[in-house]
Every structure is written in structure tokens, then in C-alpha cells.
Amino acid sequence: MKSKTKFSKKLLLTLNGTGQGYFTQPTISNKQIIFVCENDLWQVPLEGGRAQRLTSSRSETHSPVYSPNGQWIACCTMEEGEHDVYLMESSGGPLQRLTWLNSVTHIVSWSHDGQYIWFRSTHQAVHSRGSDAWIFRVSINGGPVERLPYGPAMTVDLQVNGKKGVVLGRNTLSNSRWKRYRGGMAGEIWVDKNNSGNFKRLFRDLQGNPVSPFWLRERLWFVSDHEGVGNLFSCTPEGGRLRQETFQKEYYVRFPATDGKALIYHVGGELWILDPEENSGPERETQIPIGWHSTKTRLQRRFFYGDEYWEETMIHPQGHEVALTARGKLFSMPFWEQAVRQHGIRDGVRYRMPCWLPNGKLAAISDAPLKKNKTKKLSAMEEQLDVFGSTPTEFPDCSHRLPPGRMQEIAVSPRFQHLALTTSRMELFLINAETGRISKLDDSKIREISDPVFSPDGRWLAYTKHLSLELTAIFLLDLKPSANGKRIKAKDPVQITQPVRYDFSPAFDPEGRWLYFLSSRIYNPIWDTVQTGTSFSRSMKPYLLTLKKDSPNPFEALPHAPGGQETGGTPAGDSSHETQDSNNSTTKQSKDSKKVALEIDLDGIAERIVEFPVSEGVYKQIIGLPNKVIFTEFPLSGALRDLEAEDNQDKDEGILWVYDFEKQEAETIAENVGIVQTSVPDESENSSRTMLYSSGDLLRALEAGVSVPEDTKTEKQHSRKSGWLDLRRIRISVQYQEEWAQMFQETWRLQKEFFWTEDLSGVDWKRVYQRYARLLPRIGSRSELSDLIWEMQGELGTSHAYEYGGDYPYSPRYPVGCLGxxxxxxxxxxxxxxxxxxxxxxxxxxxxxxxxxxxxxxxxxxxxxxxxxxxxxxxxxxxxxxxxxxxxxxxxxxxxxxxxxxxxxxxxxxxxxxxxxxxxxxxxxxxxxSGEQEVRYREWVRENIKTVDSLTGGRVGYLHIPDMSTHGIAEFHRGYLAQVDREGLIVDVRYNAGGMVSPLILEKLAHRHLGFDVPRWGTPESYPYHTLRGHLIVIANQFTGSDGDMFTTSFRQLQLGQLVGKRTWGGVIGIDGRYQLVDGTTTTQPQYSIWFHHAGWSVENHGVDPDIQVEDTPQSYINNEDPQLERTVKEMLRLLKEKPVLSVNYSPSPRRLLPE
Structure with missing residues (x-):
């Protein structure tokens, strides 16, 4: 191939002038290129020109590869719900499905004769991580699939022209998503020069992440970033004469492909070509001029309903309508009548934290442009407070700057135009929504301030603040506002509770008598049923503080005549309730008293705590009503019931209770409840209050504190009677290009705010934004946006910078039934x-x-x-x-x-x-x-137990921990408790996907055996109970990551035993998954970095080195061997020989003779 591939700038401008797509995953044959754009396959001549669309799929088509003769294209698509292998003629035509595997699948290559397609797949995977993918092949005529014996691998390529070389790529997915990665899962290139099954690993000491290996002519080519940016390199089959072939400076080279004559690849959304016959140097790299003309179907406007994407709500103070955000757009909606109103800019802006002001205006946090028709500059890409009038408008009545950081929680004064805001920077502010004046009220050095709430008269602000990492208390601020609220003279915050553990969720009694809160302070142990141990799973209760010194306990019943009603809740001495009519309704005296500013006796207030007469449990919210209080309780259930939801309290399974002070009793008024709000009517408002609660995707509005009507408890129809709101009245219009630009900006902004070091570990984050934002106009599908976000976040060079979920095109799901x-x-x-x-x-x-x-x-x-x-x-x-x-x-x-x-x-x-x-x-x-992974995993563990038992004569136990989450803690105890009496225990954490429970497992393994509990009959038992006497060895590999990394390095620091296997993944900067983008996408920010006494920061991007290195070669899989487990058993037998766990010779039992 000669210099005819040098395209003129004029040609590039001519073809590219109408806009370009995001061109990825190219394949080449006979001067024709097929690539992926907008989730479809396109074809263009090698010399460039107008591209032709070959497919028009409902879902995503990916990983196309030409057959050796160029007649066929193998690809994967989800047209019937799963990633499976399809075949089509390279000139276009119908897709023919070849596999039905219920797995994640990618095409990697073809056999030389063109009769078999080679693909990687998680079919028959034992472990849940995608790294347990193997290479399979299937005939172009369909039929049985065959798993190749090389073990886990990402790619395989066969040498051509009579050569027999096989190159196997392990861990060789794109290195652009974690740039400059150097951990244990960096790419491995294995070469078998003669196809004899004897593989040799190349570049063990290369300080880079080599991926995508393939043969071209007599040399082996691959992408590596050991020089800083991912570029193509080549070497001899033995790994010698390493040579750089491309010289990209900004974007990584990705998806290289060759037909043996030309070499093409993706760089920054474009396709490039390299002539392998020319001498090395950047001058032989050329961008392919593609004339791309698309209808951009996936960018066309789409419409959604509010029940699909509503996010946050705020009930109107008068209790007749709700303000909410749905897919980042701001709406207000009367519950059952009249029209839904949309406020603000329609597209490209996100509104959040909607709230009603006392003057009837609607406020929200937004990232809208600072001025009309102006695009924000990078330096001003922050959020603001927008205030809208009651009439829907595109632009707000006024906008105010916000304090630094991300606004986390908001509370509205019921009397003044005041908003209390907590921030990500652990500060508490008051902002005047009319003037924009900002006042800092408090800050924390430990964790974020939370739960702000105003008193009924707007004078006091209560909130939750950390005293330490393990204690939170309720604080109170006297704002001392002026009569019109324009000015405040806030006093210093006062701590008003003395926590035992966590005090949280303060709420004022509407009549100013009490301050309610929830507290975790009940240490009532619940015995474990499978091991000796207890937990305090039901540690919470509601409590109240009396705000006046002379206020008695409201739960003590007052005297009353036979047949009369108790007046608990209106105790003697409470001057605001001295008179009541015969129906216990508040008289004018108490009504007038509400207009008096609330005075609180702060002296000794923490001692005036009263416990609600309800059982301990798991409580989340508490809200005061006139002479009542409502609170939510969540049931306890096993975390494994839903492996995707670690905390079932996040599900809408709450029970809504009301405590009636007049009746002195609590009752359930609703079930399957999530978040609850109540209206806060003006002082002159005589109407009853309204409560609004979520239940899954639904919202329900009812009279506050009143039980759900019996005849509507199971009804889901939208009506005033049932209380259910018809959220499908909210109609959402989405312009994808504007929405994706906003999502991209917010992702960048979240990393800027939450990355664990202020300077983002030295990465020029503004420069990164500019580098990838220029590619946004190319994006034509949701998966392309995802790829761009991954690339951008990958520049951080840090673990746990993820993006997942979101609004992808609908593809029908017809999963394959599995037989196990x-x-x-x-x-x-x-x-x-x-x-x-x-x-x-x-x-x-x-x-x-x-x-x-x-x-x-x-x-x-x-x-x-x-x-x-x-x-x-x-x-x-x-x-x-x-x-x-x-x-x-x-x-x-x-x-x-x-x-x-x-x-x-x-x-x-x-x-x-x-x-x-x-x-x-x-x-x-x-x-x-619906899947077989769990069934295959159980068999794998059993076989390993049998192997260890056989090789050690039953002296040594074995267990596997698949993650450090709910599944992992369950598997650990299942294996540990059954084998704790062995002379040794092998703890296998290979393929451990991480989590957060490693301290619990380490605590158990670190127990020292101190003695025995010797019974008259039966077998002595260890003391402490369930303590291992024997030796410990841990097996880890490159797929042991996150909390698995932390477990292995801590195991070493505690000197509990030896570590066998391979260097671990190397990702220990934690996340919380707290933030979602407007379409439901979750982006994670590496926010919590781990430092170890013995290792410092070194585990991140390196991993944990084993004491005994054992490679798992392709040959070991070919021979059906597990060299890491075998070596561990060998080491354990050596330890048992050198340091045997001897049987106990008890000293003579004491004699207690009677005196003679």
C-alpha cells in the first residue's frame, strides 16, 4: 500500500463540512471499511468518500469483523434481547443469528478458512465479572459453539501466510477508560509461535497497559500507553525490537484492525489509516475522509411521561399541588385539576431541588445560562438559584449565585423568603430568595450537615451535624430575623441533644411545644442464629424535646371523667392549650398564640428528652402535625433478597405511622411508603394539612395524619378519593443533543467537586473538558455518549470513575431459558x-x-x-x-x-x-x-473443596469469597463456620468484585485462639467461639479488586498468613454512587482514598503483590489445572509439617475433695 492514502485537506473539508459522526470499531477488507456509528454498521471505501449505512437496528450493533475473503461480516447485536453472534453479507442484507447464549458477547476474529467465527463470551462463566469471559467459536452455518481451552481471554488472533503463531490477549479491553493504568489487571500478551499450546508471556516489565494484540506481516502489533498516550507499537514474535508505530498526542488509539495490507484505527471519534510498508513516523498516519450523511434518528426528539422520570418533589404550602423535577425539567401540577405547568428553559438545562416560597413563587437549583440566549463559559459552569413566578416562563424572575460546592439539601422558611442550604463542602448557608443575600450559618470538619428544618415562625433552624465520625447531634440556630425577614442576626449554633450514636431528622411541632427527632441509641442485642454473636439492627426510636422548661411529658395521660376523652398532649401548665371546646378543637386563644414568636428555653434542653412509646426499629423520617406526629419505619429483611440493593431501606417498603397525642396511641396509616412530605399552611390558613408520599414510581396525596381509606387501600386509580396522582399528565420533551451536552457538563462538574484531591491529582481538568467537549457534536447515540464520558473520566488515571445506566434505545428482551x-x-x-x-x-x-x-x-x-x-x-x-x-x-x-x-x-x-x-x-x-452463573459458581466452589480435602486428607478447609458485599459475607460465613475446626484454611479471593465488608471478615480471621470450652460429653469447642487454630493462606489474582485489594493488603499487614497468586487489580479509591444524571445514568466520583500504615497510597494503580507468585498460563487451562490452588495446598502442607497444629494435652483437671 502506497501514498495514495494521503488525503488532501481540501477533500477532508469537503466531506466533513456537513458534520461528522463518532466513528468506532472499524474492520477492513479489500479496500473496504465497515465501522460502527449511531449503533449501526456503515461502509466506506478505504480512500474515503460517502459512507453507506448497512443496518438499521433497534438496539446496538457492535464489534464487526470481516471474514478473510471479505464476503461476510460477523457482528453482535441485541435485536432479540441478548448480545449474540450474527452474520450478514458484507454488502448488506438481513442479519442471521448464529448463537443463543444468554451472555455478553463480542466478535474477535475468524478462522483462516473463513468457516468459523471466534468470539469472546461470558457463556458458562463461573464468576459474575466480565473478566471471566472465554474465547468460543461457531460455524458460519450456526450450530454448536465450542469453547477454546485457553482460559479467560479478551482477544485471539492467528498468524497468516503459512505461519502458525497464535496471540492471546488477556485483560486487553480498551486502555482508554482508565488511562495510564498499571495495576495487576493490565493487559497481558501471550504468544504461541507454533500453535503447539506452549504460550509465553511478553513484556512482563513493560510499564504500560498493552491491549488489542494482533499479527501484521512478520510482527506483532498492539496498543500501549507506556509512553503516556495510547499508541500502536510492534515487535517481533519473541517481543524484541519494540517500535512505536503511531504518534497520537491527545486521544488514545483504539480498535485497530488490519487485512494484512492496511491498518485502520479509531482516534477521537475519527478513523485513521497507517501504511505498514512505509518507514516509521507520524507522517504515515492519515485521517480517512468520510462523507457522512445520516438522518440522525437517535437524535430526534422523543417524548416521555412524568411517572418514568420524576426525581424530586415539594408539596405546595396550601397542600393542593406539587412542584417536581422530571428528567431535569421543572414542573408544577395541581393534584387532580387544571393544567400541568412547565417552568424554565426546555432543553439543555437541569433543574433540581424544587421548592415553594411563602410568597407563592417557585425556586429551584439550575445550571441554566447566566443570561438569556448566552452559553455558559467553562469558568462559569456552576449552578444558581432560579426563582419563577406563578406563570410559566422560560426564564426566571431572578437568579442568584450560590455558595461554593454542590447544594445537597434545601429547607424553606414557612414565613420569610429564606432558604437553608447544605453543601458538599460541609457548610450550612441561608440565602434570601428575594435579594440573593447569602449568610453562612455553620460548618463541619467531619461530614456534611443535613436535615435542615425551620420552626413554624421561621425564627429557628434545626439540623443534624456530626460531633465525630460515630456521633451526630441535633443543633439549633436562632436566626433572629427582622420583622420583614430581610436581615438576620443569627446567634451561634447550640447543640441540643446528647447522642448515644446518631441523632437525626429534627422536626418542629407546628404549635411550638416540642422538637421531634429520630435517634439510634437503643442497644438491644439480637442474637445471631448461625454463630455466636449479636447485632443491634433495631436501634432507633422517635424522641422529642420539650421546648419550654415547664412543659410536662406529653405521653402521660391526664385525668378525665368516665366516658370522656383523655386530653394527653394538652397537659396542664402548657399555656397555649388551656382551653379546648368539647370536640378538642383548638380555640381562638391557641390560634392567636401561634402568631407569637417561638421562644425556646435552651438551658438544660438536652435533658428534656422524652421517648415515644413505640417499639425500636429502623426509622427514617418524622414530621410534626397539629396534635399528631407521623414517622416512617422500614422492615428488616435479608440483603440477599435483592443483590442490586444493598440497603432495603432505600426501597419503598416503609410503614407510615401516626401518633395521636389526644388518643395516646400509634397506628399504621399507610404501607409501601418511601419519602413523605406535608404542607405547611400559612398562620392564617384554617384548612387541614396534606401529606404527599412516594410508593415506587407513584405519588399519593391525602389528608395528613389520617389513615388511608379502607376502600382505596389496594386501589391504584388516579382520583381525589384514592389520592393517587396521575403523573402521566406530565409530558416531557427531550432533545437529545442538548440533554447529552448537559449530562456531559454535569459529569465533568461532579468530578471537579468530589474527586478526592482538590487538584484532581494534578490533572488539568479544564483542559480535559475542552479536549472531549469538542467531540460532543459527533455524538449520535446514547452508547456513544457513554463512551465519551468514560474516555473523559479515564484521564483521571484513577479507579472507580464509572458511568452506567441511563436511557438507551428500547430493545426487546427475549431471554433464553437455561437448563443448568x-x-x-x-x-x-x-x-x-x-x-x-x-x-x-x-x-x-x-x-x-x-x-x-x-x-x-x-x-x-x-x-x-x-x-x-x-x-x-x-x-x-x-x-x-x-x-x-x-x-x-x-x-x-x-x-x-x-x-x-x-x-x-x-x-x-x-x-x-x-x-x-x-x-x-x-x-x-x-x-x-434465567441464568446459570450462580449454579456454576456453586459447583466450582464444591470442586475446589473436594480438591483441597483430597490433597490434604481432610486437614485443610477451603472457602471462596466472590465479593466484599452481601454475597461475599454470606459465602464467607457459609464456608468458614463449617470448616473452622480444620488445621488450616485456604481463603480464595480470586475474582473478588469488591464491596465494603472486608473489615468484618478480617476481624473474624484475626481472632486469636485462647483456649477450649470443655464439656462433660462431646467435643471441646474453641474459645473464643469460631476461632481458627490453624494456618491461613489467601489466594488472590488480578481480578481481586477494590475492597478485595484492601482485604489482601490488610491481611498482609496483620501478618495473618501468606498471600499466593498474582498481583491484584489496584483500585482503592472508593465511591458512593450518590449522583444520577437526568436520564437515570449513574456517574461515580473517586472520592474516598485509602491510606495504609504499611503501604501508604501505593495500592491504588498498582495492586497487592503476592508473597508467592503463581502464573495461570494458557497451558494450565489447556491441561485443566489450577496451579494457584495447587501451589497453595503445597504451601499449606509445608506449614503443617514445619508448624503442626498439635492436639491439645489438657493439664490434669482440678480436684475438689471434701475435707476429711
Missing amino acids: ADLVFDSKQKSWIFQKIYSGDIWKPNEHSPLAEPGVSVEEGERLLAVGGVPVDEHKTPGELLVHQAGQIVPLSVGQGTSKKKQVKGPKGQVSSVKNFEEDARQVLVKTL
């Missing part, structure tokens, strides 16, 4: 055999093979003959017949499959031979699984 078994095709008998059946935990629904169910009892070696009455064969695979059958009861025909034939007549009388299923088959009904 390995099925292989017997080419001789032309039938499918149950090679292995995974029993899993047979007692757990959905966690064992349905073939092992009582009454089904299919055995290994039997044959699957038909699914749903349709015969299976080489081309009609079981997976194809199980599409859309996940979780369904399916009839199977099973038997020995003698393949006897019988003659049948067709509809026109023709005779044909088919298998005779009736003679040999038996019919079974099975309920298929």
Missing part, C-alpha cells in the same frame, strides 16, 4: 448429550439445575431429543428453541437417543425418514432458569 447443564453435540450420533448437570443448591429455587428436580432426575450422559416437541439437531440447537422461555415450564424429550428412523408422510404424500422419538424418549417438564 453443559450440552454437547455428538457428531457421530447426531444428538445433544447432557455432559454435565449442575445441581447447585437444590433447596434454593432458581439456584439449581431444573434437571435435578425431584421427579425430573435427568442424568448425565442422557440425550436431549426435543424441546417443546421440536427435535434438536446440529443446526436446530436447544438454545434456539429456548428463546423467550426463561422462567417458563418447558416440555423436554429425553432419552438414550438410539437414532432409530421411521418413515413419515408429508402433506403432499412424500415419504421421509426422521428420528423415532416415541420409542426411546420420556417426557419431562422443567422450569428453566
